[in-house]
Amino acid sequence: MELRGILHGLTHEYHGKDKPVDYYLQIGEERMPLNEWLGSELSITFLGEKNCIACGRKTNKTFNSGYCYPCFTKLPENDLCIVKPHECHFDLGTCRDESFGETYCMIPHLVYLAVSSDMKVGLTRKHNQLKRWVDQGAIRAIPIAEVPTRRMAGQLEFHLSQYLPDKTNWRKMLKGDVKEIDLLAMRDEVYSHFPDEFKPFQYREDEWVDITYPILESLDKINSKTLDKEEKLGGRLIGVKAQYLIFDNGVFQTRKHAGYQVEITATPSA
Numbered sequence: 600m601e602l603r604g605i606l607h608g609l610t611h612e613y614h615g616k617d618k619p620v621d622y623y624l625q626i627g628e629e630r631m632p633l634n635e636w637l638g639s640e641l642s643i644t645f646l647g648e649k650n651c652i653a654c655g656r657k658t659n660k661t662f663n664s665g666y667c668y669p670c671f672t673k674l675p676e677n678d679l680c681i682v683k684p685h686e687c688h689f690d691l692g693t694c695r696d697e698s699f700g701e702t703y704c705m706i707p708h709l710v711y712l713a714v715s716s717d718m719k720v721g722l723t724r725k726h727n728q729l730k731r732w733v734d735q736g737a738i739r740a741i742p743i744a745e746v747p748t749r750r751m752a753g754q755l756e757f758h759l760s761q762y763l764p765d766k767t768n769w770r771k772m773l774k775g776d777v778k779e780i781d782l783l784a785m786r787d788e789v790y791s792h793f794p795d796e797f798k799p800f801q802y803r804e805d806e807w808v809d810i811t812y813p814i815l816e817s818l819d820k821i822n823s824k825t826l827d828k829e830e831k832l833g834g835r836l837i838g839v840k841a842q843y844l845i846f847d848n849g850v851f852q853t854r855k856h857a858g859y860q861v862e863i864t865a866t867p868s869a
Contacts, residue, residue, distance in 0.1 A: 600636075600865040602626045605650050607665070608854040609633075609842050613729050616809035620733055622839040624853065626863060633839050634813045636865045641844070642833035643851065645826040646860040658858070665857030675699040684722065684753025708752035709802070710759070712789065713740035714780050715841075716768035720759045720789070722752040733810060736772040736841030741782045741807035743789060744800045755797050762792050770821045773843060773850055775814070782807050814838030814845065822849035826856055835868065 604627030612621040623630035649658050651667035653674060662671035671677045675695040680687045687704055694700040707725040712718060715737045723731035725745065732740045746752050756765060771777070783805060790801060816837045824832045824846070834846035842854040 600631065600863075602629055602631055602863045603646070604629065604860070605652065606853065606856050606859045606861050607652060608857050609839070611730075611733050613733060613810065616811060619811045619813040620839075622813060624844075624863065626861070631863060631865070633836070633844075637813055637815055637836055637838070639836055639868045640833065640866040641836045641846070642831060642864045642866075643826065644831045644862040644864070646862060648860040649858050650860065652858050661858045664854045675703075680704075680753075684749045685757040687748075687750035687753060689750070704749040706748070708746055708749050709742040710744040710746065710752050710755050711740050711742045712763075712782060712786060713737035714777055714782070716771035716777065718763060718780055718785060719767060720756055720763045720765050722749070722756045724749075729808070732808065734841055735767055736769075736812070736843075737810055738775075738777065738812075739780075739782060739807055739809050741786060742802040742804070743786050744793075744797060745802050746797070746800045751797075751800075755793075755800075758794060758797075759789060759792060763789065769841070769843075773818070773821050773840060773845065775817060775840075812838065812840040814840060816847070818845065818847075818850070824849040824851045826859055826861070833864075836865075 607625035610623045610625055622633040624633055649661055651658055651670055652665035653670040654667065656667050658667040662668060663677050666677060678695050688694060689700040689704055708722055709725050709728055710722050711728060713721055713732055713735060715735050744755060834848040836844060837847050838845035842852055844851040844853060
């Protein structure tokens with residue numbers, strides 16, 4: 600199998616805890632099903648050109664996973680408040696795009712606990728949680744609050760980050776070396792740290808989500824591979840997790856390379 604085009608990262612479909620997530624590598628308008636190529640040789644060749652994933656223009660350098668500099672500085676999805684939602688400035692009238700803010704930020708959000716490298720706290724739009732959890736490589740997650748806006752979710756997450764990490768250790772996440780954690784007990788402990796104004800928004804469902812990833816083998820050492828250093832890379836595909844392709848000789852972060860023109864070749868293993 601061979602595909603050429605602009606790399607857009609991984610998409611996925613969740614089918615329940617007893618089945619591995621189905622992963623697809625997005626190349627232009629085509630999707631390459633990755634689960635069926637596990638155990639096969641997969642190569643990625645950089646064709647020497649980068650294009651903005653928003654406007655399509657050629658660019659020497661991409662920003663924020665695939666944007667040219669003008670789109671990075673102008674598009675609302677690249678505003679600083681996206682990564683620091685507690686600093687949302689929609690109410691100040693300085694949002695880059697008011698319609699984007701109304702659609703993306705001024706809607707219900709969930710604050711959650713997830714186990715990826717360790718326990719962490721995070722936030723996501725309501726009904727987008729599965730995508731978010733898989734993209735982070737979480738193996739288990741549970742919502743702990745539902746709030747009306749992204750800014751409120753960011754404020755609660757920022758407050759709780761005093762007691763819990765809000766970042767994922769990607770190397771530890773890929774190794775899968777995670778201790779067993781009682782999510783419900785941890786949730787009850789975290790509730791004791793809720794500010795009074797957020798207590799009415801506590802999410803009391805006792806159901807959590809377990810996520811299984813398509814992984815044949817584990818790596819003892821995590822080596823990151825990048826097309827900025829190697830024109831061609833790859834190896835035997837032994838797993839997929841979060842936004843990473845896991846080869847027998849290292850890992851490749853697909854989203855980091857969004858916008859790169861590539862050629863993907865998959866060859867069945869002998």
